[in-house]
Amino acid sequence: MNAKNAVMLSDEDLRYAEKLVEDGRFPSVSDVVKEGLARMRKRDASSDPLAGMADEIRRRMELPEDQRIPLEGDTMFDEVRAFIRERKATRKYGV
Template sequence: MNVKTTVSLSESTLREAEELVRKGEYASLSDVLEEAARRLISERHDAVDPLTGMADEIRRRMELPRDQWIPLKGDDMFNEVRALIRSRKQGKKDAV
């Protein structure tokens, strides 16, 4: 169901939208604004879902050739992270 509403646009935005209609890229100004609103809403939903971005990045990295992967050092990596966390905690205690 379409709902009629009134919007205000800057002159330059209106000119650009009218140009899109004149070129035949959209049938009407309403179609231009509807598409713009849909894209904005879609971008906001994507931005709210960080897991989507992480999943895309993991997929991208998985497609790299195996020789470009960064090797994990197994438990050493976790030990290094734990040591870093301990040192930062110790630094906070020393600052107090």
């Protein structure tokens, strides 16, 4: 559904939007505004830390079983710390 709404643009913003239309980059000033809003929504979604965590969890779930860190009960943090120490020890300069 599309809703019609009047939007106030500064003279500078209107000139820029009209130039984008004249250059053939957008079919209308309305489409320039829509693109700007779409980019803002995308940026807001990517700055959401939970969205990033969800992507990382999905990525890790796709790893083969032998590349996953097995974690069980109360020993979970000890196992993670040991894994990190092993990784640091095998990397150049411990980083």
